[in-house]
Amino acid sequence: MDNIIVRVMTSDDIDQVVEIEEEAFSSPWTRKGFEESLSYDYSRFYVATNDKQVVGYIGTYCMFDDVDITNVAVRGNCRRKGVANKLLEAVLGYSLEKKLSYINLEVRPSNIPARKLYEKYGFEEIGIRKNFYTKPVEDGIIMQKDMSK
Numbered sequence: 001m002d003n004i005i006v007r008v009m010t011s012d013d014i015d016q017v018v019e020i021e022e023e024a025f026s027s028p029w030t031r032k033g034f035e036e037s038l039s040y041d042y043s044r045f046y047v048a049t050n051d052k053q054v055v056g057y058i059g060t061y062c063m064f065d066d067v068d069i070t071n072v073a074v075r076g077n078c079r080r081k082g083v084a085n086k087l088l089e090a091v092l093g094y095s096l097e098k099k100l101s102y103i104n105l106e107v108r109p110s111n112i113p114a115r116k117l118y119e120k121y122g123f124e125e126i127g128i129r130k131n132f133y134t135k136p137v138e139d140g141i142i143m144q145k146d147m148s149k
Contacts, residue, residue, distance in 0.1 A: 106140035
């Protein structure tokens with residue numbers, strides 16, 4: 001997907017982002033959850049677009065000198081085409097620009113493609129959050145990228 005553009009998410013994108021969220025997750029965020037998150041000074045969400053369609057998104061909260069990735073999802077028919085790479089690269093670029101120290105996230109142990117993506121970009125496993133996910137219940141692997149490396 002060569003014509004993907006990554007940009008900062010706006011409230012106009014929420015309907016399409018909610019569609020992707022509901023397709024991707026068993027416990028999806030609500031429209032209200034996205035609206036609230038976009039209103040926070042410390043949040044930064046990006047969307048990947050293909051023409052006028054949102055095909056993926058990534059959400060972050062930036063606190064102190066850390067970035068926490070809240071969620072990443074790509075439309076089912078657009079997966080494995082580099083969309084998540086471009087979204088993650090936007091967060092990495094922002095983190096470098098702002099001289100932030102760490103990027104943190106949680107991922108399901110069963111989500112092998114996501115884990116491989118994060119490892120490709122230098123994230124390392126640093127811990128476990130017991131029963132972090134519901135539907136089905138699963139631990140969350142805490143991964144972190146040290147931006148000084």
